[in-house]
Each structure stands twice: as C-alpha cells, then as structure tokens.
Amino acid sequence: MSPSLPRTPSFRLEGKSALVAGASSGIGLGAAMALAEAGASVSLAARPSARLEEAADAIAREGYKARALPLDVADVRGTAEAVAASGPFDVLVNSAGIARHGAAVETTPEDFDAAFAVNVKGAYFLAQAVAKGLMAAKRPGSIITISSQMAHVGGIDRAVYSATKHAVEGFTKSMAIEWGPHGIRVNTICPTFIRTALTEQTFANPERVKWITDKIKLGRLGRVEDIMAAVVYLASDAAAMVTGTALMVDGGWTAD
Structure with a gap:
C-alpha cells in the first residue's frame, strides 16, 4: 500500500485582502x-501623491486587484480610522519607513524623533489597527513589518536607524505572543542593502559600497525582487507555523 504523501501548503492568496504601507516605491511597491x-x-x-495613484494603476493594468489608499502612518489617529473604514485586512506589509543616517555624535533630537515617529510608532499602531480589525471579524491574519539586518547588528552612521529597527523586532515578538491565540501571525523581514531610489546616496559613496559588498557573503547588492517571495511566503498558509520571528534576507551579512 502506497504511503499517504504530504502536500505543500498553498502560497496562493485568492480571497485575501492585503494592505501594504509605503507602497508607492521600492520594497513596498515590490511587496504590493x-x-x-x-x-x-x-x-x-502611502502619503497622498501622484506616485501612489500611478503605482496602484500600474498593478491594476496588469490585470490584478489593486487600489490606492492615501494615509500617513505617522498620523496614528488618521491611520486607525482609514484601516477601520477599509478593512479588515488579512495581510499587512508595513514597509513605510525613513532613514536619518549620520554619525551618532551628530544626531539631532529632530532626526531621532522623525525616525521613531514613522519606523516605530507608525509601524506599531498600524499593526495594532489591523489586528483590531481582524479580532473584531474573528479572522486570522499575517502582519509583516519590513525591518532590516540593522535590527540585529550595528553599522556606520546607522545608530538611529538601527535603534528603530531593534525596537521593531521587540514589539513584533510581544505582539506575536499576544495575538497568536487569535490566529494572527506577526513577523519581520530583514533585508540587507537593497538598491532603491532611497539608497542611491549610500551607493554613490565608493567606500560604503566596498564596506557593504565585503559584508554580503553572496557578493552583490540586494534587489527588490529578493524580498518579494519572502513577503508572499509569510503572508500565505505556507508559513502557517511561523510567528514572532525575523526572516533574514541579507546575503549572509549577519552570519558572522
């Protein structure tokens, strides 16, 4: 008698509603x-802009289901209202974020507050808003925050940014513990340096490029496409037993 063979859980997301913050460009657009x-x-x-509308329209023109939802995650009250009015969302990808890079001795309170307002406070309360909607609807879900390898290591001119991402990892673990009984999984994706419009300033510095490529064991910079499959995995039933963890997509940077 032949054995009963297991089957791979589905990576498909038909019937699911997803919200991607920071979706007008870069990793967020790739995730969407x-x-x-x-x-x-x-x-x-994302914050209201022609670029957000164009991104949603471009995906829709490919034959997929997409729409623009203008919001600013730093506006906690407005974000909660938008999520409540438009949800519940089965999947959240929070890719909204800012970077205020510079030497730690030169950090200003304004830069510190701006980074934490979006990367930590905005991400925290967006996750909360989506979770509330899922709990009210008695539905499971997947909450994914785009964190960083800098949530696990330090880096040159990255003190503030690294601090925000370490904070994200902390609240992710606690939310996963609290919301697990509701069937809500909470995880992060931690990319290495990904070539986007926001990172071009770093890549314009030959010394920094050498530092980066020396640390990435696979010997190349990351691409948005490197993150896309990780997003689908964590959003789908294929990751049904994955919560409270960080998925490293760092080319081996943190293996040292």
Whole structure:
C-alpha cells in the first residue's frame, strides 16, 4: 500500500485582502506587486501623491486587484480610522519607513524623533489597527513589518536607524505572543542593502559600497525582487507555523 504523501501548503492568496504601507516605491511597491500576483486584493498605502495613484494603476493594468489608499502612518489617529473604514485586512506589509543616517555624535533630537515617529510608532499602531480589525471579524491574519539586518547588528552612521529597527523586532515578538491565540501571525523581514531610489546616496559613496559588498557573503547588492517571495511566503498558509520571528534576507551579512 502506497504511503499517504504530504502536500505543500498553498502560497496562493485568492480571497485575501492585503494592505501594504509605503507602497508607492521600492520594497513596498515590490511587496504590493508580489501579493497581487499571488491573488490578493491589495490596497497600496502611502502619503497622498501622484506616485501612489500611478503605482496602484500600474498593478491594476496588469490585470490584478489593486487600489490606492492615501494615509500617513505617522498620523496614528488618521491611520486607525482609514484601516477601520477599509478593512479588515488579512495581510499587512508595513514597509513605510525613513532613514536619518549620520554619525551618532551628530544626531539631532529632530532626526531621532522623525525616525521613531514613522519606523516605530507608525509601524506599531498600524499593526495594532489591523489586528483590531481582524479580532473584531474573528479572522486570522499575517502582519509583516519590513525591518532590516540593522535590527540585529550595528553599522556606520546607522545608530538611529538601527535603534528603530531593534525596537521593531521587540514589539513584533510581544505582539506575536499576544495575538497568536487569535490566529494572527506577526513577523519581520530583514533585508540587507537593497538598491532603491532611497539608497542611491549610500551607493554613490565608493567606500560604503566596498564596506557593504565585503559584508554580503553572496557578493552583490540586494534587489527588490529578493524580498518579494519572502513577503508572499509569510503572508500565505505556507508559513502557517511561523510567528514572532525575523526572516533574514541579507546575503549572509549577519552570519558572522
């Protein structure tokens, strides 16, 4: 008698509603496209701009389900209201973030507060808003925050940024513990340096490029496409037993 063979859980997301914050460009746009390709209906969120509308329209023109949802995660009250009005969302990808890089001795309170307002406070309360909607609807879900390898190591001119991402890892673990009984999984994705419009300033510095490529064991910079499959995995039933953890997509940077 032949054995009963297991089957790989589905990576498909048909029937799921997804919210991607910071979706007008870069990793956020890649995440939105990945979820749409997997079958989800995706709301692309970012501060109001023509670029946000264009991103949503571009995905929709490919035949996928996408719409723009203007919001600013730093506006906690406004974000909560938008999520309550548009949700519940089965999947959240929080890719909204800012960087205020510079030497630690030169950090200003304004830079510190700006980074924490978006990367920590904004991410925290967006996750809370999505979780509240899922709990009210008695639905499971997946909450994913785009963190960073800098949540696990330090780096040149990265003291403030690294601090925000370490904080994200902390609240992710605690939320995973609290919301697990509700079937809500909470995880992070931790990329290495990904080539986007926001990172071009770093890549314009030959010394920094050498530092980066020396640390990445696979010997190349990251691409947005390197993050897209990780997003689909954590959003889908394929990751049904994964919560409270960080998925490293860092080319081996943190292996040292």
